[in-house]
Amino acid sequence: MTTILTAGDHFVSNSLFRDRLRPVVPDATVRELTLPWPVEPFGDVAEVHEASGTEDQLIEALDGVEICVTQMAPLTERILKASPDLRLFCVSRGGPVNANLEAATRQGVAVTFAPGRNAGATAEHTVALMLAAARRVPATHTDLTAGTWRGDYYMYDKVGPELAGSIVGIVGHGAVGSRVARIVSGFGAQVLVADPFATAAGVAPYELTDLDDLMRRATFVTVHARATADTAGLLSRRRIELMPPGGVLVNCARGSLVDYDAVCDALDAGRLFGAAFDVYPVEPLPADSRLLTTPNLVLTPHLAGASRQTALNAAAIVAAEVDRYLTGRPLHHCANPQALADGPTAS
Missing domain, CATH: 3.40.50.720 (NAD(P)-binding Rossmann-like Domain)
Known part of the structure; x- marks a missing residue:
């Protein structure tokens, strides 16, 4: 049984992720974590940028999780080391700036993103x-x-x-x-x-x-x-x-x-x-x-991409990547394809 974490926020919400994931993984166990963005501004979390939430929140929420879909959750080296079951981290934005790609690759975690969503x-x-x-x-x-x-x-x-x-x-x-x-x-x-x-x-x-x-x-x-x-x-x-x-x-x-x-x-x-x-x-x-x-x-306060269509596009793009991953097809928007090819490596 696949366990998925939806780490939504007040723009790309957990309900949007859930609605797009339901047809793809109807039998999955889905957990939810709500992040405070944009009510609270994003910022640096350890070594990653433009993230919302804390390392401790993610470590607790990712326990036993294979797939995480999010917009703003941080993916740091500390989180990765504490999340051995994680294999796919889907960022529903134009670039995965909130993910440590080098550490994710070493850990065998594929990171995808959502180009063109906004x-x-x-x-x-x-x-x-x-x-x-x-x-x-x-x-x-x-x-x-x-x-x-x-x-x-x-x-x-x-x-x-x-x-x-x-x-x-x-x-x-x-x-x-x-x-x-x-x-x-x-x-x-x-x-x-x-x-x-x-x-x-x-x-x-x-x-x-x-x-x-x-x-x-x-x-x-x-x-x-x-x-x-x-x-x-x-x-x-x-x-x-x-x-x-x-x-x-x-x-x-x-x-x-x-x-x-x-x-x-x-x-x-x-x-x-x-x-x-x-x-x-x-x-x-x-x-x-x-x-x-x-x-x-x-x-204007960094809201050029703020539309309902953007949020819907974001959720749909990451749900499609989850579908490809679970059915063994190539990911379309993987930032570190070597991660799945090599699997986890010794640090």
Whole structure:
């Protein structure tokens, strides 16, 4: 009899996991652990990042468990050593940052993830932020609710660009970036793509170019790259200063990709018309963050991927991986395929 732990939270809940797993493993023993995210922010747990819950909670809950499905539960070396029955750890998010892959591989535990689960939601949020920044939606709403009718927003030097007829630069043409390209094309925008892993044929009908050229030409720039050592500071001060006057910059990917001080300087100087961010170098934002006082900046609290479809997609993707594992088929989204090939190794 297979024993499964669903370590859900208040977004991808245990009930969603249970509903998707029931047809796959109708006879399994299913235990549940509810983690506090997003009511409580995620953070580092021992050596892993963006996790919710504690090592002690997981060690207790994983006793005798073969399969764990979760979004935010940590998988640390200590947890792995205390969980000898664990063989599959399914993370229902775009990357398994809350799992120690090296330790999992040594322990013979396969770690899967759910790429693309929130691509639609993030793409829609990105375009919403473009429009909000270009049309001053938050600022004008705040003025009206405070009882002020600002007619001066209609002055030529205070109005922003339309997507129609503008050049939109998309940095990263993966699951999210490619969707953003399709959406803004529908508005009548011209799309430039910068992606070192893409080909001209792969991004057609859009134009593939290098990042510096994109920054020089695009009125709207949005970044959709993964956070790695190579992409840290990708949109540097030098590149931000390449943007045409009156441009709009959006980041719904990761805070490490953009030099935020450089963006604040450009907004203070009036060189950029606006910017919009959903992700930050430190989350939650510190009370003294410069981003909270810089003009013409739209901020949302890391919720670009927050939609009902995202949660449903997440649960469905991991349930499909559980099905593949139990029926002996190859996993589609395994971050460490060597783990199942080798089994546990001596430490």
